[in-house]
Amino acid sequence: METWVKGVIIAVAVTVVLIVLFVPLGYGYINYYEFGFTRQRSTGKVYTHELYTEGRHYIGIDYAFIKYPSFAxxxxxxxxxxxxxxxxxxxxxxxxxxxxxxxxxxxxxxxxxxxxxxxxxxxxxxxxxxxxxxxxxxxxxxxxxxxxxxxxxxxxxxxxxxxxxxxxxxxxxxxxxxxxxxxxxxxxxxxxxxxxxxxxxxxxxxSPTLTTENLSNAKSEVRAKGAVYDQEVAVVEKEIEREVQIILNQAEEIRENGSSHASLIRQQAEAEARATIDVAHRQGISRVFSYLGIRTVEHKASFMYLRTLKYKQDLYLSVDFNQLTMSSNIAVVPNDVDKNVENI
Incomplete structure:
Protein backbone atom coordinates (compact mmCIF):
# COMPACT_ATOMS: atom_id res chain seq x y z
CA MET A 1 0.00 0.00 0.00
CA GLU A 2 1.32 3.35 -0.94
CA THR A 3 2.34 5.88 1.67
CA TRP A 4 -0.20 8.51 0.70
CA VAL A 5 -3.05 6.03 1.09
CA LYS A 6 -1.90 5.22 4.58
CA GLY A 7 -1.76 8.90 5.36
CA VAL A 8 -5.32 9.40 4.18
CA ILE A 9 -6.56 6.50 6.25
CA ILE A 10 -4.79 7.79 9.31
CA ALA A 11 -6.17 11.29 8.76
CA VAL A 12 -9.73 9.97 8.37
CA ALA A 13 -9.37 7.83 11.49
CA VAL A 14 -8.05 10.75 13.50
CA THR A 15 -10.89 12.92 12.22
CA VAL A 16 -13.50 10.35 13.22
CA VAL A 17 -11.95 9.98 16.66
CA LEU A 18 -11.88 13.75 17.12
CA ILE A 19 -15.50 14.00 16.02
CA VAL A 20 -16.53 11.24 18.40
CA LEU A 21 -14.64 12.91 21.23
CA PHE A 22 -15.37 16.57 20.67
CA VAL A 23 -18.88 16.71 19.15
CA PRO A 24 -20.59 15.61 22.43
CA LEU A 25 -18.50 18.20 24.22
CA GLY A 26 -20.06 20.84 22.00
CA TYR A 27 -23.54 20.28 23.45
CA GLY A 28 -24.86 22.31 26.35
CA TYR A 29 -27.92 21.62 28.51
CA ILE A 30 -30.39 24.03 30.07
CA ASN A 31 -32.88 22.83 32.70
CA TYR A 32 -36.60 23.52 32.52
CA TYR A 33 -36.27 26.16 35.24
CA GLU A 34 -33.51 28.13 33.46
CA PHE A 35 -32.74 30.17 30.39
CA GLY A 36 -29.42 31.59 29.23
CA PHE A 37 -26.96 32.93 26.70
CA THR A 38 -23.77 31.49 25.20
CA ARG A 39 -20.32 32.56 26.42
CA GLN A 40 -17.12 31.89 24.52
CA ARG A 41 -14.62 30.12 26.75
CA SER A 42 -11.51 31.45 25.04
CA THR A 43 -12.47 35.12 25.09
CA GLY A 44 -15.13 35.29 27.83
CA LYS A 45 -17.48 37.17 25.54
CA VAL A 46 -21.21 36.64 26.07
CA TYR A 47 -23.53 36.60 23.07
CA THR A 48 -26.94 37.96 24.05
CA HIS A 49 -28.47 38.08 20.58
CA GLU A 50 -30.01 34.63 21.07
CA LEU A 51 -31.86 33.40 24.19
CA TYR A 52 -31.79 29.66 24.92
CA THR A 53 -34.51 27.92 26.94
CA GLU A 54 -34.78 24.40 28.30
CA GLY A 55 -33.27 21.56 26.32
CA ARG A 56 -29.97 20.31 24.87
CA HIS A 57 -28.35 22.62 22.34
CA TYR A 58 -25.21 22.29 20.20
CA ILE A 59 -23.12 25.42 20.76
CA GLY A 60 -19.57 24.21 20.11
CA ILE A 61 -16.77 23.07 22.38
CA ASP A 62 -15.50 26.62 22.90
CA TYR A 63 -18.84 27.80 24.24
CA ALA A 64 -20.81 27.33 27.44
CA PHE A 65 -24.07 28.62 28.80
CA ILE A 66 -24.40 31.46 31.26
CA LYS A 67 -27.73 30.77 32.94
CA TYR A 68 -30.46 32.74 34.69
CA PRO A 69 -33.39 31.33 36.70
CA SER A 70 -36.78 31.36 35.02
CA PHE A 71 -38.68 30.63 38.24
CA ALA A 72 -39.66 33.07 41.00
CA SER A 207 -41.47 51.49 69.00
CA PRO A 208 -42.26 51.19 72.75
CA THR A 209 -43.89 54.64 72.79
CA LEU A 210 -46.08 53.85 69.82
CA THR A 211 -46.97 50.44 71.27
CA THR A 212 -48.12 52.04 74.55
CA GLU A 213 -50.08 54.70 72.69
CA ASN A 214 -51.77 52.14 70.44
CA LEU A 215 -52.64 49.96 73.41
CA SER A 216 -54.21 52.94 75.18
CA ASN A 217 -56.15 53.88 72.07
CA ALA A 218 -57.29 50.30 71.63
CA LYS A 219 -58.53 50.16 75.22
CA SER A 220 -60.41 53.45 74.77
CA GLU A 221 -61.92 52.16 71.56
CA VAL A 222 -62.99 48.92 73.26
CA ARG A 223 -64.58 50.86 76.12
CA ALA A 224 -66.38 53.14 73.67
CA LYS A 225 -67.65 50.16 71.71
CA GLY A 226 -68.71 48.51 75.00
CA ALA A 227 -70.74 51.60 75.93
CA VAL A 228 -72.39 51.58 72.51
CA TYR A 229 -73.17 47.88 72.85
CA ASP A 230 -74.65 48.47 76.33
CA GLN A 231 -76.92 51.16 74.92
CA GLU A 232 -77.94 48.91 72.07
CA VAL A 233 -78.67 46.10 74.55
CA ALA A 234 -80.82 48.44 76.65
CA VAL A 235 -82.76 49.55 73.57
CA VAL A 236 -83.24 45.94 72.48
CA GLU A 237 -84.41 44.93 75.96
CA LYS A 238 -86.96 47.78 76.00
CA GLU A 239 -88.14 46.78 72.57
CA ILE A 240 -88.48 43.16 73.68
CA GLU A 241 -90.45 44.22 76.76
CA ARG A 242 -92.76 46.32 74.59
CA GLU A 243 -93.29 43.44 72.16
CA VAL A 244 -93.90 41.03 75.06
CA GLN A 245 -96.48 43.41 76.56
CA ILE A 246 -98.18 43.72 73.17
CA ILE A 247 -98.35 39.94 72.92
CA LEU A 248 -99.72 39.67 76.49
CA ASN A 249 -102.35 42.32 75.74
CA GLN A 250 -103.33 40.49 72.59
CA ALA A 251 -103.55 37.23 74.56
CA GLU A 252 -105.70 38.90 77.24
CA GLU A 253 -107.95 40.38 74.57
CA ILE A 254 -108.30 36.99 72.93
CA ARG A 255 -109.06 35.43 76.33
CA GLU A 256 -111.68 38.08 77.14
CA ASN A 257 -113.25 37.69 73.74
CA GLY A 258 -113.25 33.93 74.19
CA SER A 259 -114.83 34.21 77.67
CA SER A 260 -117.49 36.61 76.40
CA HIS A 261 -118.21 34.38 73.45
CA ALA A 262 -118.34 31.31 75.69
CA SER A 263 -120.66 33.10 78.14
CA LEU A 264 -122.92 34.12 75.28
CA ILE A 265 -123.00 30.56 73.96
CA ARG A 266 -123.70 29.23 77.47
CA GLN A 267 -126.53 31.72 78.05
CA GLN A 268 -128.01 30.94 74.65
CA ALA A 269 -127.80 27.22 75.43
CA GLU A 270 -129.43 27.68 78.84
CA ALA A 271 -132.20 29.78 77.31
CA GLU A 272 -132.75 27.18 74.61
CA ALA A 273 -132.73 24.45 77.28
CA ARG A 274 -135.29 26.32 79.42
CA ALA A 275 -137.43 26.89 76.35
CA THR A 276 -137.24 23.20 75.46
CA ILE A 277 -138.06 22.23 79.06
CA ASP A 278 -141.01 24.64 79.17
CA VAL A 279 -142.36 23.27 75.93
CA ALA A 280 -141.96 19.68 77.16
CA HIS A 281 -143.53 20.68 80.51
CA ARG A 282 -146.54 22.22 78.86
CA GLN A 283 -146.95 19.24 76.59
CA GLY A 284 -146.65 16.86 79.58
CA ILE A 285 -149.21 18.81 81.70
CA SER A 286 -151.56 18.90 78.75
CA ARG A 287 -151.32 15.12 78.41
CA VAL A 288 -151.87 14.71 82.17
CA PHE A 289 -154.99 16.92 82.04
CA SER A 290 -156.27 14.96 79.08
CA TYR A 291 -155.52 11.62 80.77
CA LEU A 292 -157.20 12.61 84.09
CA GLY A 293 -160.13 14.28 82.41
CA ILE A 294 -159.42 17.72 83.94
CA ARG A 295 -161.30 20.24 81.87
CA THR A 296 -162.22 23.28 83.94
CA VAL A 297 -159.94 26.13 84.75
CA GLU A 298 -160.54 25.78 88.48
CA HIS A 299 -159.50 22.10 88.45
CA LYS A 300 -156.42 22.86 86.38
CA ALA A 301 -155.44 25.68 88.76
CA SER A 302 -155.95 23.41 91.78
CA PHE A 303 -153.80 20.72 90.17
CA MET A 304 -151.03 23.17 89.45
CA TYR A 305 -151.22 24.54 92.97
CA LEU A 306 -150.98 21.08 94.50
CA ARG A 307 -148.15 20.17 92.16
CA THR A 308 -146.25 23.27 93.18
CA LEU A 309 -146.71 22.51 96.85
CA LYS A 310 -145.60 18.94 96.36
CA TYR A 311 -142.10 20.00 95.22
CA LYS A 312 -141.55 22.36 98.15
CA GLN A 313 -138.77 20.78 100.21
CA ASP A 314 -139.64 22.57 103.45
CA LEU A 315 -143.41 21.88 103.24
CA TYR A 316 -145.36 19.47 105.49
CA LEU A 317 -148.85 18.71 104.26
CA SER A 318 -151.74 17.71 106.53
CA VAL A 319 -155.39 17.00 105.75
CA ASP A 320 -158.25 17.96 108.08
CA PHE A 321 -160.92 15.41 107.32
CA ASN A 322 -163.42 17.16 109.62
CA GLN A 323 -163.41 20.40 107.67
CA LEU A 324 -162.14 18.91 104.40
CA THR A 325 -159.27 21.38 104.24
CA MET A 326 -155.50 21.08 103.73
CA SER A 327 -152.93 23.29 105.44
CA SER A 328 -149.16 23.65 105.26
CA ASN A 329 -146.62 24.16 108.01
CA ILE A 330 -142.97 24.86 107.47
CA ALA A 331 -140.94 22.38 109.42
CA VAL A 332 -138.05 20.05 109.18
CA VAL A 333 -139.58 16.99 107.64
CA PRO A 334 -138.14 13.62 108.72
CA ASN A 335 -137.18 11.15 106.06
CA ASP A 336 -140.12 8.80 106.90
CA VAL A 337 -142.61 11.72 106.61
CA ASP A 338 -141.21 12.56 103.18
CA LYS A 339 -142.11 9.08 102.05
CA ASN A 340 -145.72 9.56 103.28
CA VAL A 341 -145.98 12.85 101.41
CA GLU A 342 -144.77 11.15 98.24
CA ASN A 343 -147.65 8.71 98.58
CA ILE A 344 -150.41 11.40 98.92
Whole structure:
Protein backbone atom coordinates (compact mmCIF):
# COMPACT_ATOMS: atom_id res chain seq x y z
CA MET A 1 0.00 0.00 0.00
CA GLU A 2 1.32 3.35 -0.94
CA THR A 3 2.34 5.88 1.67
CA TRP A 4 -0.20 8.51 0.70
CA VAL A 5 -3.05 6.03 1.09
CA LYS A 6 -1.90 5.22 4.58
CA GLY A 7 -1.76 8.90 5.36
CA VAL A 8 -5.32 9.40 4.18
CA ILE A 9 -6.56 6.50 6.25
CA ILE A 10 -4.79 7.79 9.31
CA ALA A 11 -6.17 11.29 8.76
CA VAL A 12 -9.73 9.97 8.37
CA ALA A 13 -9.37 7.83 11.49
CA VAL A 14 -8.05 10.75 13.50
CA THR A 15 -10.89 12.92 12.22
CA VAL A 16 -13.50 10.35 13.22
CA VAL A 17 -11.95 9.98 16.66
CA LEU A 18 -11.88 13.75 17.12
CA ILE A 19 -15.50 14.00 16.02
CA VAL A 20 -16.53 11.24 18.40
CA LEU A 21 -14.64 12.91 21.23
CA PHE A 22 -15.37 16.57 20.67
CA VAL A 23 -18.88 16.71 19.15
CA PRO A 24 -20.59 15.61 22.43
CA LEU A 25 -18.50 18.20 24.22
CA GLY A 26 -20.06 20.84 22.00
CA TYR A 27 -23.54 20.28 23.45
CA GLY A 28 -24.86 22.31 26.35
CA TYR A 29 -27.92 21.62 28.51
CA ILE A 30 -30.39 24.03 30.07
CA ASN A 31 -32.88 22.83 32.70
CA TYR A 32 -36.60 23.52 32.52
CA TYR A 33 -36.27 26.16 35.24
CA GLU A 34 -33.51 28.13 33.46
CA PHE A 35 -32.74 30.17 30.39
CA GLY A 36 -29.42 31.59 29.23
CA PHE A 37 -26.96 32.93 26.70
CA THR A 38 -23.77 31.49 25.20
CA ARG A 39 -20.32 32.56 26.42
CA GLN A 40 -17.12 31.89 24.52
CA ARG A 41 -14.62 30.12 26.75
CA SER A 42 -11.51 31.45 25.04
CA THR A 43 -12.47 35.12 25.09
CA GLY A 44 -15.13 35.29 27.83
CA LYS A 45 -17.48 37.17 25.54
CA VAL A 46 -21.21 36.64 26.07
CA TYR A 47 -23.53 36.60 23.07
CA THR A 48 -26.94 37.96 24.05
CA HIS A 49 -28.47 38.08 20.58
CA GLU A 50 -30.01 34.63 21.07
CA LEU A 51 -31.86 33.40 24.19
CA TYR A 52 -31.79 29.66 24.92
CA THR A 53 -34.51 27.92 26.94
CA GLU A 54 -34.78 24.40 28.30
CA GLY A 55 -33.27 21.56 26.32
CA ARG A 56 -29.97 20.31 24.87
CA HIS A 57 -28.35 22.62 22.34
CA TYR A 58 -25.21 22.29 20.20
CA ILE A 59 -23.12 25.42 20.76
CA GLY A 60 -19.57 24.21 20.11
CA ILE A 61 -16.77 23.07 22.38
CA ASP A 62 -15.50 26.62 22.90
CA TYR A 63 -18.84 27.80 24.24
CA ALA A 64 -20.81 27.33 27.44
CA PHE A 65 -24.07 28.62 28.80
CA ILE A 66 -24.40 31.46 31.26
CA LYS A 67 -27.73 30.77 32.94
CA TYR A 68 -30.46 32.74 34.69
CA PRO A 69 -33.39 31.33 36.70
CA SER A 70 -36.78 31.36 35.02
CA PHE A 71 -38.68 30.63 38.24
CA ALA A 72 -39.66 33.07 41.00
CA UNK A 73 -36.76 34.31 43.13
CA UNK A 74 -37.50 35.03 46.78
CA UNK A 75 -35.98 38.00 48.62
CA UNK A 76 -36.23 38.38 52.39
CA UNK A 77 -35.50 41.73 54.02
CA UNK A 78 -35.35 41.58 57.80
CA UNK A 79 -35.22 44.18 60.56
CA UNK A 80 -35.39 47.16 58.20
CA UNK A 81 -35.81 50.41 60.14
CA UNK A 82 -38.14 52.88 58.41
CA UNK A 83 -39.77 56.19 59.28
CA UNK A 84 -43.43 56.73 58.45
CA UNK A 85 -45.34 59.78 57.28
CA UNK A 86 -46.01 60.81 60.90
CA UNK A 87 -42.31 60.37 61.81
CA UNK A 88 -42.78 57.11 63.70
CA UNK A 89 -39.96 54.56 63.70
CA UNK A 90 -40.87 51.00 62.65
CA UNK A 91 -38.98 47.81 61.91
CA UNK A 92 -40.25 45.84 58.92
CA UNK A 93 -39.80 42.25 57.82
CA UNK A 94 -40.66 41.90 54.14
CA UNK A 95 -40.56 39.11 51.61
CA UNK A 96 -41.16 39.45 47.87
CA UNK A 97 -40.87 37.26 44.80
CA UNK A 98 -39.71 38.45 41.40
CA UNK A 99 -39.16 37.06 37.90
CA UNK A 100 -36.50 38.12 35.42
CA UNK A 101 -38.18 39.22 32.21
CA UNK A 102 -36.86 36.85 29.54
CA UNK A 103 -37.35 39.36 26.75
CA UNK A 104 -35.22 41.87 28.70
CA UNK A 105 -32.62 39.42 30.04
CA UNK A 106 -30.09 40.64 27.48
CA UNK A 107 -30.44 44.18 28.84
CA UNK A 108 -30.03 42.85 32.39
CA UNK A 109 -26.83 41.01 31.48
CA UNK A 110 -25.32 43.90 29.58
CA UNK A 111 -25.96 46.28 32.49
CA UNK A 112 -25.35 44.10 35.56
CA UNK A 113 -23.99 40.78 34.28
CA UNK A 114 -24.45 38.03 36.91
CA UNK A 115 -23.73 40.38 39.79
CA UNK A 116 -27.14 42.01 39.90
CA UNK A 117 -28.16 40.59 43.30
CA UNK A 118 -26.42 43.17 45.57
CA UNK A 119 -27.82 45.98 43.45
CA UNK A 120 -31.26 44.43 43.64
CA UNK A 121 -31.14 44.26 47.45
CA UNK A 122 -29.91 47.83 47.74
CA UNK A 123 -32.52 49.26 45.38
CA UNK A 124 -35.32 47.25 47.02
CA UNK A 125 -34.38 48.57 50.48
CA UNK A 126 -34.21 52.13 49.17
CA UNK A 127 -37.63 51.78 47.54
CA UNK A 128 -39.17 50.50 50.78
CA UNK A 129 -37.56 53.28 52.83
CA UNK A 130 -38.87 55.92 50.46
CA UNK A 131 -42.38 54.43 50.22
CA UNK A 132 -42.67 54.14 54.02
CA UNK A 133 -42.31 57.91 54.40
CA UNK A 134 -45.57 58.31 52.47
CA UNK A 135 -47.53 55.82 54.62
CA UNK A 136 -49.07 56.74 57.97
CA UNK A 137 -48.02 54.51 60.85
CA UNK A 138 -51.64 53.57 61.61
CA UNK A 139 -51.94 51.91 58.19
CA UNK A 140 -49.34 49.31 59.17
CA UNK A 141 -51.70 47.76 61.75
CA UNK A 142 -55.15 49.12 60.98
CA UNK A 143 -55.00 48.88 57.17
CA UNK A 144 -52.14 46.48 56.64
CA UNK A 145 -53.27 45.40 53.18
CA UNK A 146 -53.20 49.04 52.03
CA UNK A 147 -49.65 49.53 53.34
CA UNK A 148 -48.55 46.26 51.75
CA UNK A 149 -50.02 47.29 48.39
CA UNK A 150 -48.17 50.64 48.48
CA UNK A 151 -44.86 48.93 49.29
CA UNK A 152 -45.37 46.41 46.49
CA UNK A 153 -46.07 49.21 43.98
CA UNK A 154 -42.86 50.95 45.07
CA UNK A 155 -40.86 47.73 44.57
CA UNK A 156 -42.45 47.11 41.20
CA UNK A 157 -41.59 50.61 39.96
CA UNK A 158 -38.02 50.41 41.31
CA UNK A 159 -37.20 46.91 40.01
CA UNK A 160 -39.62 46.63 37.12
CA UNK A 161 -39.62 50.23 35.99
CA UNK A 162 -42.46 52.42 34.84
CA UNK A 163 -43.30 50.28 31.83
CA UNK A 164 -46.33 48.03 31.53
CA UNK A 165 -45.74 44.32 31.27
CA UNK A 166 -45.60 43.00 27.73
CA UNK A 167 -49.09 41.81 26.74
CA UNK A 168 -50.28 42.72 30.25
CA UNK A 169 -53.82 43.05 28.96
CA UNK A 170 -53.85 39.24 28.74
CA UNK A 171 -52.76 38.78 32.36
CA UNK A 172 -55.28 37.99 35.10
CA UNK A 173 -54.31 41.08 37.09
CA UNK A 174 -54.30 43.29 33.99
CA UNK A 175 -52.08 46.33 33.42
CA UNK A 176 -51.07 48.83 36.07
CA UNK A 177 -53.05 52.02 35.88
CA UNK A 178 -49.99 54.30 35.93
CA UNK A 179 -47.62 52.35 33.67
CA UNK A 180 -46.26 53.39 30.30
CA UNK A 181 -47.01 51.37 27.18
CA UNK A 182 -44.40 48.69 26.63
CA UNK A 183 -43.86 49.53 22.97
CA UNK A 184 -42.98 53.15 23.76
CA UNK A 185 -40.94 52.59 26.93
CA UNK A 186 -37.22 53.32 26.85
CA UNK A 187 -34.54 51.20 28.49
CA UNK A 188 -33.96 53.82 31.19
CA UNK A 189 -37.55 53.41 32.37
CA UNK A 190 -37.44 49.60 32.68
CA UNK A 191 -35.80 49.48 36.11
CA UNK A 192 -33.79 46.31 36.66
CA UNK A 193 -35.76 44.38 34.02
CA UNK A 194 -37.68 42.35 36.63
CA UNK A 195 -41.31 41.75 37.49
CA UNK A 196 -42.33 41.73 41.17
CA UNK A 197 -45.19 39.23 41.27
CA UNK A 198 -45.90 38.95 45.01
CA UNK A 199 -44.98 40.72 48.23
CA UNK A 200 -45.70 39.92 51.89
CA UNK A 201 -45.45 42.29 54.84
CA UNK A 202 -44.43 39.61 57.30
CA UNK A 203 -43.97 41.55 60.50
CA UNK A 204 -44.09 45.10 61.85
CA UNK A 205 -42.31 46.01 65.09
CA UNK A 206 -43.47 49.23 66.72
CA SER A 207 -41.47 51.49 69.00
CA PRO A 208 -42.26 51.19 72.75
CA THR A 209 -43.89 54.64 72.79
CA LEU A 210 -46.08 53.85 69.82
CA THR A 211 -46.97 50.44 71.27
CA THR A 212 -48.12 52.04 74.55
CA GLU A 213 -50.08 54.70 72.69
CA ASN A 214 -51.77 52.14 70.44
CA LEU A 215 -52.64 49.96 73.41
CA SER A 216 -54.21 52.94 75.18
CA ASN A 217 -56.15 53.88 72.07
CA ALA A 218 -57.29 50.30 71.63
CA LYS A 219 -58.53 50.16 75.22
CA SER A 220 -60.41 53.45 74.77
CA GLU A 221 -61.92 52.16 71.56
CA VAL A 222 -62.99 48.92 73.26
CA ARG A 223 -64.58 50.86 76.12
CA ALA A 224 -66.38 53.14 73.67
CA LYS A 225 -67.65 50.16 71.71
CA GLY A 226 -68.71 48.51 75.00
CA ALA A 227 -70.74 51.60 75.93
CA VAL A 228 -72.39 51.58 72.51
CA TYR A 229 -73.17 47.88 72.85
CA ASP A 230 -74.65 48.47 76.33
CA GLN A 231 -76.92 51.16 74.92
CA GLU A 232 -77.94 48.91 72.07
CA VAL A 233 -78.67 46.10 74.55
CA ALA A 234 -80.82 48.44 76.65
CA VAL A 235 -82.76 49.55 73.57
CA VAL A 236 -83.24 45.94 72.48
CA GLU A 237 -84.41 44.93 75.96
CA LYS A 238 -86.96 47.78 76.00
CA GLU A 239 -88.14 46.78 72.57
CA ILE A 240 -88.48 43.16 73.68
CA GLU A 241 -90.45 44.22 76.76
CA ARG A 242 -92.76 46.32 74.59
CA GLU A 243 -93.29 43.44 72.16
CA VAL A 244 -93.90 41.03 75.06
CA GLN A 245 -96.48 43.41 76.56
CA ILE A 246 -98.18 43.72 73.17
CA ILE A 247 -98.35 39.94 72.92
CA LEU A 248 -99.72 39.67 76.49
CA ASN A 249 -102.35 42.32 75.74
CA GLN A 250 -103.33 40.49 72.59
CA ALA A 251 -103.55 37.23 74.56
CA GLU A 252 -105.70 38.90 77.24
CA GLU A 253 -107.95 40.38 74.57
CA ILE A 254 -108.30 36.99 72.93
CA ARG A 255 -109.06 35.43 76.33
CA GLU A 256 -111.68 38.08 77.14
CA ASN A 257 -113.25 37.69 73.74
CA GLY A 258 -113.25 33.93 74.19
CA SER A 259 -114.83 34.21 77.67
CA SER A 260 -117.49 36.61 76.40
CA HIS A 261 -118.21 34.38 73.45
CA ALA A 262 -118.34 31.31 75.69
CA SER A 263 -120.66 33.10 78.14
CA LEU A 264 -122.92 34.12 75.28
CA ILE A 265 -123.00 30.56 73.96
CA ARG A 266 -123.70 29.23 77.47
CA GLN A 267 -126.53 31.72 78.05
CA GLN A 268 -128.01 30.94 74.65
CA ALA A 269 -127.80 27.22 75.43
CA GLU A 270 -129.43 27.68 78.84
CA ALA A 271 -132.20 29.78 77.31
CA GLU A 272 -132.75 27.18 74.61
CA ALA A 273 -132.73 24.45 77.28
CA ARG A 274 -135.29 26.32 79.42
CA ALA A 275 -137.43 26.89 76.35
CA THR A 276 -137.24 23.20 75.46
CA ILE A 277 -138.06 22.23 79.06
CA ASP A 278 -141.01 24.64 79.17
CA VAL A 279 -142.36 23.27 75.93
CA ALA A 280 -141.96 19.68 77.16
CA HIS A 281 -143.53 20.68 80.51
CA ARG A 282 -146.54 22.22 78.86
CA GLN A 283 -146.95 19.24 76.59
CA GLY A 284 -146.65 16.86 79.58
CA ILE A 285 -149.21 18.81 81.70
CA SER A 286 -151.56 18.90 78.75
CA ARG A 287 -151.32 15.12 78.41
CA VAL A 288 -151.87 14.71 82.17
CA PHE A 289 -154.99 16.92 82.04
CA SER A 290 -156.27 14.96 79.08
CA TYR A 291 -155.52 11.62 80.77
CA LEU A 292 -157.20 12.61 84.09
CA GLY A 293 -160.13 14.28 82.41
CA ILE A 294 -159.42 17.72 83.94
CA ARG A 295 -161.30 20.24 81.87
CA THR A 296 -162.22 23.28 83.94
CA VAL A 297 -159.94 26.13 84.75
CA GLU A 298 -160.54 25.78 88.48
CA HIS A 299 -159.50 22.10 88.45
CA LYS A 300 -156.42 22.86 86.38
CA ALA A 301 -155.44 25.68 88.76
CA SER A 302 -155.95 23.41 91.78
CA PHE A 303 -153.80 20.72 90.17
CA MET A 304 -151.03 23.17 89.45
CA TYR A 305 -151.22 24.54 92.97
CA LEU A 306 -150.98 21.08 94.50
CA ARG A 307 -148.15 20.17 92.16
CA THR A 308 -146.25 23.27 93.18
CA LEU A 309 -146.71 22.51 96.85
CA LYS A 310 -145.60 18.94 96.36
CA TYR A 311 -142.10 20.00 95.22
CA LYS A 312 -141.55 22.36 98.15
CA GLN A 313 -138.77 20.78 100.21
CA ASP A 314 -139.64 22.57 103.45
CA LEU A 315 -143.41 21.88 103.24
CA TYR A 316 -145.36 19.47 105.49
CA LEU A 317 -148.85 18.71 104.26
CA SER A 318 -151.74 17.71 106.53
CA VAL A 319 -155.39 17.00 105.75
CA ASP A 320 -158.25 17.96 108.08
CA PHE A 321 -160.92 15.41 107.32
CA ASN A 322 -163.42 17.16 109.62
CA GLN A 323 -163.41 20.40 107.67
CA LEU A 324 -162.14 18.91 104.40
CA THR A 325 -159.27 21.38 104.24
CA MET A 326 -155.50 21.08 103.73
CA SER A 327 -152.93 23.29 105.44
CA SER A 328 -149.16 23.65 105.26
CA ASN A 329 -146.62 24.16 108.01
CA ILE A 330 -142.97 24.86 107.47
CA ALA A 331 -140.94 22.38 109.42
CA VAL A 332 -138.05 20.05 109.18
CA VAL A 333 -139.58 16.99 107.64
CA PRO A 334 -138.14 13.62 108.72
CA ASN A 335 -137.18 11.15 106.06
CA ASP A 336 -140.12 8.80 106.90
CA VAL A 337 -142.61 11.72 106.61
CA ASP A 338 -141.21 12.56 103.18
CA LYS A 339 -142.11 9.08 102.05
CA ASN A 340 -145.72 9.56 103.28
CA VAL A 341 -145.98 12.85 101.41
CA GLU A 342 -144.77 11.15 98.24
CA ASN A 343 -147.65 8.71 98.58
CA ILE A 344 -150.41 11.40 98.92
Missing amino acids: QNVLIKNLTVFTQDSEELKLYISFQYFIREDEAALLHRKYSKGYTPTLYARARDAILKAATEIHSSEFWLERDVAESKLKDALQIELGGECCEKDCILLSEGCRTDCRRYDFCSEERKGMFMYVKYMQLLRVDL
